[in-house]
Amino acid sequence: MSKIESSLDQLVIKLGQLKTVGKAHLCSLWQKYSPQLDKLKKIDYATVKAFVLKFKWRIFLVLILLYAGSKVYDYFFPAADKAGGPVTVTSVIVEKKDIPLIIEATGTIVSNSIVDIRPMITNTVAKILVKDGQEVKAGDLLFQLDDRNDKANYEKLKALADDAQSQYLRAKELVAKNFISKAGLETSSANAKAALAAAKAAEVQLSFDYIRSPIDGRAGIVNVFPGSLVQASNVVSTSTSSTATSSVGAMVTITQLNPINVQFVIPEKDIPTLLENQLDGEPLKVKVTVGDTSKKTYEGTVLVVDNQVDPSIAAVRVKAQIPNDSMTLLPGQFARVSLVASDLKDALSVPSQAVVINPRGKFVYTLDKDGKASSVPIKVIYEYQGNSVITGIQAGDRIAVEGKQNLRPGSKTREAKSSAAPVNSPATSPTPAATTTSDKK
Incomplete structure (x- = not known):
């Protein structure tokens, strides 16, 4: 989104430069031909016809340039900006929900006991x-x-x-x-x-x-x-x-296979979240996938968080235990782990595509009851699986999701659907393709 806005800014600058050059050229033409304007009163049909025939290609080229410039301007500055025409958008209504804070990591299957x-x-x-x-x-x-x-x-x-x-x-x-x-x-x-x-x-x-x-x-x-x-x-x-x-x-x-453990590392910035949740007495839950993740997900609990941070990787080791009744997991296998660290209480979540990024920061477009758009600066606290937890807006605000690229502050809008759907909270079942990013730490 920032690349498109940067391209628009560069185009506007170039159009301004073209306008300045055109004015200078017109001024030079005016100074060149202004002495002849006194003779306009004496111009008759034959004189006009001779002038048009003499400069017909130049006149044709000027008309083409004017037409093309008009079309370019209409494309980059739609009618909504000029004449107040409504822009078709899709919006959602923000609701307060408890959002699970999920940390994803990669680890290794290890035996609970091996002799x-x-x-x-x-x-x-x-x-x-x-x-x-x-x-x-x-x-x-x-x-x-x-x-x-x-x-x-x-x-x-x-x-x-x-x-x-x-x-x-x-x-x-x-x-x-x-x-x-x-x-x-x-x-x-x-x-x-x-x-x-x-x-x-x-x-x-x-x-x-x-x-x-x-x-x-x-x-x-x-x-x-x-x-x-x-x-x-x-x-x-x-x-x-x-x-x-x-x-x-x-x-x-002799290797004990059931239950079996998974060992992984958690970044140093996420350690306070882990320790705070442990103080509550509730065991941390993990979901583990091995190999083809579409086959089976193993659920387990964290056994221990190591008592020291490895300074070489700025991470702490964590060991969790999962059942292995089918004996399909073997020590040494590569595993993907999703750890539910805690819940964000009464969080405001919006689709990540609703967030607009520009050089001045991040913001969203809110729509009032009349469909008028306003830009509101926000801060992204947590992002997971296409949803972002943000601050700076209120519960019940209507946020533009699709069509926001055509909006400007004050633009009028119309809803593409009959009614706006509420925001869905992030899924609690993680996928290996999802990436956890958190600014809260």
């Missing part, structure tokens, strides 16, 4: 009880290592602990009969406790041969095979050569 299964000891894989992509529960047995040595050691220490306990019980009986001293009883008690502790340590060592899932989730690709030698504290690595495939580190990764 790399690694061995605690160096041993050989005896059995693999999990398959690629299998759903597992917390406590399910995934792998069994070679437990023969650890089991024998446990049984040995368990037998010694049982024997030490029996000796302690006999020592108690002998102390009661004064056959041994209390020091001997204390020594027997210490031996029994030490043997029991050694047996429990052997039991823990034996439990390392049975690797279980710590969480509910889905298993990834199993990186080991029966007979593979696994080692403790290795980095995840799987290598394949022309002769063999070897795997160390994570034996498998």
